[in-house]
Amino acid sequence: MLENVKIRLGISVGDLNGIGCEVILKTFADSRMLDFCTPIIFASNKTISFQKNTLGIEVKYNGINEASKAIDGKINVVNVWKEVPNIQFGEATEEAGRFAIKSLKKAVEALKNDEIDVLVTAPINKNNIQAEDFDFPGHTDYLAQELQGESLMFMVADKLKIGLLTDHVAVKDAPAAINPILIRTKVRIIEKSLLMDFGIRRPKVALLGINPHSGDNGVIGKEDNEVLKPVIKEMSDAGHLVFGPYSADSFFGSDMYMKFDAILAAYHDQGLIPFKTLSFGKGVNFTAGLSKVRTSPDHGTAYEIAGKGKADHSSFKEAVFTAIEIYRNRTEHQGLTDNVLQKQRTRR
Template sequence: MSFKQHKVRVGISIGDFNGIGPEIIMKSLKDKAITDFFTPIIFGSGKLFTYQKNIFKLQQLNFNYITDATQAQSDKINMVNLTKENVNVEMGVPTEESTRMAIDSLEAATNALIKGDLDVLVTAPINKDVMMKHGFAHAGHTGYLEEKFGKKGLMFLVTNDLKVAVSTHHIPISQVAESISKEKIKKQIKMLNQCLVEDFQIPRPKIAVLGLNPHAGDGGVIGTEEIEIIEPAINELFDNGVLTFGPFPADSFFQPNKYKNYDAVLAMYHDQGLAPFKTIAYEEGVNYTAGLPFIRTSPDHGVAYDIAGKNVANEQSFSEALFMAVKIFKNRQEYNDLMTNRMRPRRNSANNGVDEDLPDENGH
């Protein structure tokens, strides 16, 4: 079966079940035709989801209960049952039980992805602070996946029209300036450029880079990081064929007539990039971890304890995350197939002048 015919296996971790994770997962999968597009494999609890689907009046949703991702059926919504015990649900309140299952779900799904039993991973929201108090060693999914995959990633928030990456992730604002460097920014822009080419099929992406300081330093009056670090990185990459521009003042960049001239933006820190992104791309944005060997997406919002259990959570961002993971997987496979064919030796036919593939070792 070619990659174009392959039905993508989408692993789903449930996040904190006392938040809106199970609700947005089930609402995103409620259409019976969903399995025509991909094979969902949820890592959770049958009893938990049965209880919650009654709360959200989704009784028509049925699961194929399995003990391992390899048992998933392509035409069903599959549930890897991590526990057969009853689950105590306390909507809107993080508990030790909900936190432990969030960790177990993420670890089980990630391990299945590494083993090759899944093609992509989509993660529901977690409570980072509470998870760390219960032994989770990372301030979010990105750090965890970097450790598991042995490679640095880049937090990348995306829609069709707006794509924003951040140079520094979940660190105090007081540590941002000391955490950026010319080499780090160059590496991140290269990663971003490659991601745009391979995963989003943009042949010659244009990347805008924001300054760190107000007014991008105002010529060194309000900080020198732009002059000493950011601008040299941009110039060096541009001279080597990477279409990188800036540094731009962040306060005026996110106007439609500006940001739409670029395929992606690299912000220097979390709120500098995510605050405008979440304002512009409200409920449709997707968090994608770029640069990793495996594909992981998530919605661009949190656990939303304040609306948990009220049946008002909007599933659009999670739905976008599901379909974007599938699309990126197919784009990456198509790119790899194209590059493989380009690298294949060819000969010129003496008879008809048409290039033909060289025969293999068996003469075919």
């Protein structure tokens, strides 16, 4: 069955001056990982050789020119470039940004062409990736353009899943960006993902308030009363298990989050601070709502420890397992859906 199918797992290396290659190589230095997937790294033989030798990580890999030539049971490296990058650990350079984009674009191309089944992305630097042909604040926005569907930044861990109404938006601009259409869209993406990707049939979703204390009935701000509450009531009346808005300051400390399958935060730090506090090292960033599966670790480039061999690869490893699990759940869900549709056609 699906458990025995070797999933082709594509990997973009991120910023070469950060810890991306280190966490990738540390993850697959454990040969048991090859029982779960066939890793396909988008970089170059020389780049990976330099990284593993510098960091002292013992791995063997198979160099290929196309993802379709990957061999099961081996770490595969697609030669995306022939140049030899000038790697300067801990430095944010334009060159590192260019190679991060090259790796990502080639990996996404392979994902779109079904040469890989899922994509796991190592961390990038949002500043040095900016270019004429790459004007995006991060992975999520780029993937939303390239892959079908509406994207949602969904931070997932074992017992905690947090989506964002607004992600890479300045705090001062977040309230104005939140409107009924956005709320309905994000709630539906979360509900569909919980059903299709995590096997939760009747998901319960909590929304956090936009203002402190959810506005205190308009004393601190009107957005919660005028925007959030009407949409929550409308969706609840329509049969959705949607609740809130809840005051964000006490929601996590009181373990209220344990009562829900997912939480929808109003803005980036409102969701990411409690998520990383409760799940750091075990959390995964999943781009929900797209036609393909993409995950990443819950940390950044970590320039301060890059090249020193100190990086913890736990979150990247979790990102690998999460991508595999979601792919299997999604494939199984699609199979069940196809069976139901076939039965309906037969009855007609």
